Amino acid sequence: MCWIFAYNWKQDSISFLLDWLKNLEYRWYDSAWIVWLSEKWDVFLEKSVWKVSNLTTKVALKKRDIIYPVGIAHTRWATHGGVTEDNAHPHYSESKRFYIVHNGIIENYKELRKHLEKKYKFYSETDSEVVAKLLEELYDWDILTTIQKISQTIIGAYALAIIDKRHPDTLVWTKLWSPMIIWIEDKDIFLASDINALSGVASEFVQMEDNEIVVIKDWKYTIFSWNYSTWSCLNKISRNCEKIEKNFKKSEKWKFDTFTEKEINEIPEVIENVFKWRINFETRTIHNETLQELNEHEIDKIEIIASWSSYFAWYTWTYWFREIAWIPAEVRISNEFLYDTFIPDSKTLYIFLSQSGETADVRECLKMVKSKWCLTFWIVNVVWSTIARMCDMWLFSHAWSEIWVASTKNIIGQLWVLILMAISMWLNRNLQYIKWKEIISELAKLKWIFEKELKQTKEIKKLAKKYSKTKSLFFLWRNLLYPIAQEGSLKLKELSYIHSEAYSSWEMKHWPLALVNKDFLCIFLNLKWVFQEKTNSNIKEVKARNWIVLWVITKWENDEELYDDIIEVPEVDKLISPFVCLLPVWLFALHTATDLWRDVDKPQNLAKSVTVE
Numbered sequence: 001m002c003w004i005f006a007y008n009w010k011q012d013s014i015s016f017l018l019d020w021l022k023n024l025e026y027r028w029y030d031s032a033w034i035v036w037l038s039e040k041w042d043v044f045l046e047k048s049v050w051k052v053s054n055l056t057t058k059v060a061l062k063k064r065d066i067i068y069p070v071g072i073a074h075t076r077w078a079t080h081g082g083v084t085e086d087n088a089h090p091h092y093s094e095s096k097r098f099y100i101v102h103n104g105i106i107e108n109y110k111e112l113r114k115h116l117e118k119k120y121k122f123y124s125e126t127d128s129e130v131v132a133k134l135l136e137e138l139y140d141w142d143i144l145t146t147i148q149k150i151s152q153t154i155i156g157a158y159a160l161a162i163i164d165k166r167h168p169d170t171l172v173w174t175k176l177w178s179p180m181i182i183w184i185e186d187k188d189i190f191l192a193s194d195i196n197a198l199s200g201v202a203s204e205f206v207q208m209e210d211n212e213i214v215v216i217k218d219w220k221y222t223i224f225s226w227n228y229s230t231w232s233c234l235n236k237i238s239r240n241c242e243k244i245e246k247n248f249k250k251s252e253k254w255k256f257d258t259f260t261e262k263e264i265n266e267i268p269e270v271i272e273n274v275f276k277w278r279i280n281f282e283t284r285t286i287h288n289e290t291l292q293e294l295n296e297h298e299i300d301k302i303e304i305i306a307s308w309s310s311y312f313a314w315y316t317w318t319y320w321f322r323e324i325a326w327i328p329a330e331v332r333i334s335n336e337f338l339y340d341t342f343i344p345d346s347k348t349l350y351i352f353l354s355q356s357g358e359t360a361d362v363r364e365c366l367k368m369v370k371s372k373w374c375l376t377f378w379i380v381n382v383v384w385s386t387i388a389r390m391c392d393m394w395l396f397s398h399a400w401s402e403i404w405v406a407s408t409k410n411i412i413g414q415l416w417v418l419i420l421m422a423i424s425m426w427l428n429r430n431l432q433y434i435k436w437k438e439i440i441s442e443l444a445k446l447k448w449i450f451e452k453e454l455k456q457t458k459e460i461k462k463l464a465k466k467y468s469k470t471k472s473l474f475f476l477w478r479n480l481l482y483p484i485a486q487e488g489s490l491k492l493k494e495l496s497y498i499h500s501e502a503y504s505s506w507e508m509k510h511w512p513l514a515l516v517n518k519d520f521l522c523i524f525l526n527l528k529w530v531f532q533e534k535t536n537s538n539i540k541e542v543k544a545r546n547w548i549v550l551w552v553i554t555k556w557e558n559d560e561e562l563y564d565d566i567i568e569v570p571e572v573d574k575l576i577s578p579f580v581c582l583l584p585v586w587l588f589a590l591h592t593a594t595d596l597w598r599d600v601d602k603p604q605n606l607a608k609s610v611t612v613e
Contacts, residue, residue: 017073043064043099043165045090070171072161074102079105082125090163091129093136094120097165098236100135102128103193104158104178112153131160143167144224144234147174147213159193171216175208177363182206182214182221184241189216204241212237259403260495260590260600265454266584270409271447273398274416284440286424290393294421295428297375302329305337305365306353315483316415316578320422324439324575325429335361344372351377352391353414366390379414395421405603406494408586411487415578419443442573449570453583456567457591460584463550463565464591470521470548474512475496476505477525477583478535484578485525488585494603495593504539518546523585524553527569527577536562552584 044066072090090099106112109127112134116122120133131150138149143164151174159178164170173180173191183190184204191214206223208214213224213234224234256262275281278288302321319494321329334339338361350369352362369376370390378391381399397413427436473492475485482504491503505524523541526535541560542549553562554571567588569580593600 015089017071021061042068043069043070043096045099048085048088058338066490070163070168072099072163072171079127081440084522086124087126089128091124091126091132095136097309098132098135099163099165100132101161102129102131102158103469105156105178106154106158107156108154109156121256124150127156130154131158135162140323144213144215148226148234151176152562169217172213173208173216174211174213176210180208180214182208189221189470191216203278204243206239206241209386242410258601259407260408260588260595263402263409264583264586264590267409267412268447268450270397270399270413271416271450274413274420275443278420279440280533281440284437286420286427286440288420288424288553290395291421291424294349294377294393295425297349297426298347299320299327299375299425301345302327302349302351304329304331304332304351304353305334305362305369307334307362308384315486316480317422319480320419320575321425324422325425327425334365338365338368342368342372344369345372345410349375349377351379353379356486365389381410381413403601405601406491408491408582412579412582416446419575434587439573439575442576445572446576446579449572449580450583453580456584457587459590460567460587463567464588465595466565467521467550468496468592468595470498471519472515472517473500473507473521473523474515475500475502475523475525476508476538477502478505478510478531480574481525481527481577481581484581484585485523488523488589491586491589492592495600496590496596496598497604498592505535508538508541513541513545521548523550523552523588524563525581527574527581539563552581 089100089101092099106127113122116130116133116137119137122129122133131154134150134153135146138153139146140149143162147160147162156159157177159172159175159180161174162174164172166203171191179193181192183192184206206221209225211226215222215224223237223239225237226234256265279286302318304317315331317331318331321327350366352366357503366376366378367390376391376393378394379397381397381402382393395417397410397417399410401412402408402410423436423439467565475489477485482502485502485504489500492498492500522539523524524535524539526532526539539549541550543561549563549565551566552569553566554569567584569584571582590600
């Protein structure tokens, strides 16, 4: 979950690398470092913990009159060892000839370290330092074959960037599982493990595959590959560049105080992007080649593999597929699916979701399913991601780049693509044609509905301020909205650090009532469905025990004894209701956190993309 970027060109690399570190600071990492190398073997190394601004200050205080055309920058999210400068990258060999940075986890580092400590002195607690020492131990005067030996020795996931002090004009990189991209702009060459780091700088990129080595020298790059299973000779390969849209990353906050608020307010725009060219609202028809191709397959069941917010989005979708398309569907947590017994089925569609497209456990689940020749589908927001390139079919969610860690508009984009899939398969099975037309008409209203809900921000902000000192909360909803309760609870925990849990309100009598406390806030969603009266009974049980109730409803109710405060949402068809309920709970979480002075763009201890298990 660390991130790396490197630069090799005739110009001084210091300002470039500092700027790129700032671009990735939204991911909330706990340390950063930069190492530069001059043509005269001079090394400029600086480390700092916490904010990138601390590192920038340190660099500015050092006087220098040397140009450093080669450099690597790194942000660390601590796994092995505490947040200290010694544990921050880069790590170096005993002789300080080799400098390395590492994204990933070396699973057998303890065994390797125990062996290497007989000869070398270790200064950090990290697994990554083992690689630096191995470089010196296994070096055979050829950096490429040395890297092969190291890859054969270590077990785990890695993207490794390597500088050899005796070859200051050369930058080397290799990878296994962890992402890595070569960026090109005119004659400048960059290496990065994150597409957002350089998307506003470079116009072309080359995606690296596992067991490849990139060598940058004389301002040109060369890619080598080898067979991992046989460890055959290195082969030089060529790969075409791909174009990237320079506006992929929108990094301005505009009029908003945080990226979090800005991206929530972009949701109506995302709706237009998802539906454009896919739905004709006048004729109420769907036009999409991928969905047409999907309908040509005989599908009896759907399995969905995801995690966290993506998992809750998929959970909602299973209701849609069962109710709309009459297809059995279930959602599996990716890491549990990976280590469970996998029984392949040729008539099952396996759908994968990861916001970044690089989530390690989701990626490995996909590899396992594809190895059994099963049909795979991907809802993707990052077209250039590893997972997107591996699936048989995919649809783009058009949410564009998210800057803050906790996802919102991307989840909305995924849900809209999912419901398009559901109603497309519904029509293909000739089920309830009139109802299908009604749902299309409801979807046409969504942009207007979200714009209307965003106008309630001031009222929700007042409620958030009123309840921000609450120590614990329950989100208690039913049926199709139960996953939305889970998502609301997750966002509140992520942003405000307040203890929160989500349960089906059916379960009230089983044990949640044991936590009765007059300061305990309950948030109920009580839309106008067949369950409304049953939920009212649950609310009365809560009020009888002096709990505080914040009620999310579709219209004003006169029974004031049921609630302390309300948030009103538009009345929509039951199948569309998850959309209208997400925005209020996200706004409540956002403004609760800001009232508590939390840094909502950089929640503590969280990473935007989990690239290792």
